[in-house]
Amino acid sequence: MRIGRGLESCTSEVQRSPIFHLNGRNVCLIDTPGFDDTGNRPDSEVLKDIAYYICEAYEQHIQLAGVVFIHRISDFRVTGVTRRNMKMFQQLCGNDAMKNVVIVTNMWGYVDKADGELREAELRTKSIFLEEAIKNGARIIRHDNSANSARKIISELLKNDPVTLQIQREMLDQRMDLIDTAAGAELNRELMDQVKMYQKKLEELKKELDGVCKL
Numbered sequence: 001m002r003i004g005r006g007l008e009s010c011t012s013e014v015q016r017s018p019i020f021h022l023n024g025r026n027v028c029l030i031d032t033p034g035f036d037d038t039g040n041r042p043d044s045e046v047l048k049d050i051a052y053y054i055c056e057a058y059e060q061h062i063q064l065a066g067v068v069f070i071h072r073i074s075d076f077r078v079t080g081v082t083r084r085n086m087k088m089f090q091q092l093c094g095n096d097a098m099k100n101v102v103i104v105t106n107m108w109g110y111v112d113k114a115d116g117e118l119r120e121a122e123l124r125t126k127s128i129f130l131e132e133a134i135k136n137g138a139r140i141i142r143h144d145n146s147a148n149s150a151r152k153i154i155s156e157l158l159k160n161d162p163v164t165l166q167i168q169r170e171m172l173d174q175r176m177d178l179i180d181t182a183a184g185a186e187l188n189r190e191l192m193d194q195v196k197m198y199q200k201k202l203e204e205l206k207k208e209l210d211g212v213c214k215l
């Protein structure tokens, strides 16, 4: 897979790894861009790409063994971007698929272990982060940046029965438009909030301008 060395995000499209063998199984990884990473592409485009890619796979009877969400434990604040990624990720998968989800924490080499453990506990127990995902069976696994640890994580996923994600059920079984799915609606809600906020700001600026003109 392509990995980035620079500051800019390098995964702009959904991409598939070559098939490789692990524990006697053929494995293929699907890598997706994140939501609002560097602002190169609007979130709606990213969602469309991810949704269409995994729905096409579903139509070809390819089911996912698991889903990995990677979180940098070295981040000392969970920013809006990360929260939105967590939210969108949970809406894409749905509660029923959470038992096939692994939340991988990486970058442990950049954090004091005790601090990392506190952050991990916070992610696990707070409703604004991953509490619901964990309650529904998602697991948090630490990655130590070695190939062995990566293999271990994938081996865990290979033990799962394949799963259908919420977005696959919504778009293909229930024939919903993307905007009506849980993930689409989440994105739409956020966009509408932004529209309202900017409209309010615009009104305030207009009033201020009116005041200046009268002077």
Ligand SMILES: Nc1nc2c(ncn2[C@@H]2O[C@H](COP(=O)(O)OP(=O)(O)OP(=O)(O)O)[C@@H](O)[C@H]2O)c(=O)[nH]1
Pocket (backbone or CB within 6 Å): 002, 003, 004, 005, 008, 009, 010, 011, 012, 033, 034, 037, 106, 107, 108, 109, 143, 144, 145
């Ligand atoms: N030291 C260290 N480096 C890591 C770890 N995990 C990932 N990296 C490095 O972080 C860099 C970015 O990795 P990517 O896989 O491109 O990250 P990404 O989140 O996919 O980024 P984009 O797709 O570009 O948005 C690479 O140089 C990785 O080798 C870790 O646990 N420790």
Ligand SMILES: [Mg+2]
Pocket (backbone or CB within 6 Å): 002, 003, 010, 011, 031, 032
């Ligand atoms: Mg990437």
